[in-house]
Amino acid sequence: xxxxxxxxxxxxxxxxxxxLDIVGLSLRVSLSALVIGALVGLPFGAxxxxxxxPGRGAVIVALNALMGLPSVxxxxxxxxxxxxxxxxxxxxxxxxxxxxxxxxxxxxxxLIAAVSRQIVEDAWKEYAPEFSIIGIRxxxxxxxxxxxxxxxxxxxTLAGLGRAMSEVGAVMIVGGNIDGYTRVMTTAIAxxxxxxDLALSIALxxxxxxxxxxxxxxxxxxxxxAVRRYG
Numbered sequence: 044x045x046x047x048x049x050x051x052x053x054x055x056x057x058x059x060x061x062x063l064d065i066v067g068l069s070l071r072v073s074l075s076a077l078v079i080g081a082l083v084g085l086p087f088g089a090x091x092x093x094x095x096x097p098g099r100g101a102v103i104v105a106l107n108a109l110m111g112l113p114s115v116x117x118x119x120x121x122x123x124x125x126x127x128x129x130x131x132x133x134x135x136x137x138x139x140x141x142x143x144x145x146x147x148x149x150x151x152x153x154l155i156a157a158v159s160r161q162i163v164e165d166a167w168k169e170y171a172p173e174f175s176i177i178g179i180r181x182x183x184x185x186x187x188x189x190x191x192x193x194x195x196x197x198x199x200t201l202a203g204l205g206r207a208m209s210e211v212g213a214v215m216i217v218g219g220n221i222d223g224y225t226r227v228m229t230t231a232i233a234x235x236x237x238x239x240d241l242a243l244s245i246a247l248x249x250x251x252x253x254x255x256x257x258x259x260x261x262x263x264x265x266x267x268x269a270v271r272r273y274g
Contacts, residue, residue, distance in 0.1 A: 061243065066250055069227040072140055072214070073207040076147035080203045083148075084155030085196060089185045091156070092164035093171075103160070109153035114146075118216030121146045125217065138219040143227070146213040151203040158199035163188045194266050201262045205255055 091102065123129050125137040125145075136142045166188050174184050189196070211229040218225035220234060228247045235244040 062246055062250070064223060065226055065228055065231050065247060068140065068225075069208065069229075069251075070254075072143045072147060072227060073204060075144045076151050076207045077200065077204045079144070079148040080151030080155045080207075081200050084152045084203070085159050085189060085199070086185065087152075088156035088159030088199070089163040089189050092160045092162075093167050093181045093184050093188070095181075106153055106157050106160070110157050112150075112153070113212070114150055114210055115212035115216065117146055117149050118213035121149065121213065121217045137217060138221060138225060140218070140225060142217040143214045143225060146217045147207040147210055150210060150213060151207050154206050155199045155203040158202055159192075159196055162192050162195050162199065166192050197262050197265060201258060204258060208251065208255060 091099070091106070121142060122137065124131050125134070125142055126132050136145070163185075167184065170184075170188070170191075174187075179187065209229060211233060214220075214225075214227060215230050215233070218227070218230070220226050220230040226234070228251045232244045232247050232251075235241070235247070
């Protein structure tokens with residue numbers, strides 16, 4: 044056990060090229076999925092928070108249900124869409140980083156949208172009377188509330204990033220876990236553990252936890268700074 048820990052620390056200390064390649068791809072895929080998730084999920088969640096239409100409750104229930112959708116289900120759906128007989132098969136995206144980004148985006152969007160809806164809806168209940176008096180319409184209110192809740196919405200984006208970076212099933216199915224091409228931290232940890240290479244698994248686990256912890260600390264201090272400055 045001590046030898047394994049020593050080997051893991053050696054990999055971290057010498058920045059093993061395998062480690063750097065896997066970490067770099069993980070960050071590229073997860074951050075790309077986060078950008079897509081934020082661009083789609085934040086405005087959709089904010090719009091759903093202020094919208095008033097028949098069936099709104101059903102949409103909210105469906106959105107909340109999608110948050111808990113197993114990642115392997117998403118992986119299978121994306122696989123079928125990108126396979127040769129699928130509607131997107133002609134693009135040749137299966138077993139590529141692009142397919143992994145698509146799968147992670149489908150996991151991240153419902154989470155960001157659901158969390159942002161709750162945050163913006165709480166603010167909407169507070170500001171709705173004032174907006175009505177001023178004459179601000181709901182589409183304008185969406186933009187104003189997104190701007191006003193921007194620091195609280197960092198929780199939604201952070202949750203989305205955590206969901207993306209911790210994903211295994213979907214990216215394994217659509218990416219294939221190809222060495223040097225589609226192998227990310229989570230799939231590498233699963234593979235190397237099954238092969239008995241615990242040193243690389245532990246090193247990747249340390250890096251993954253460090254990134255997630257660092258992002259949480261940064262988000263916490265950002266919110267504290269915003270509270271002190273803006274009240």
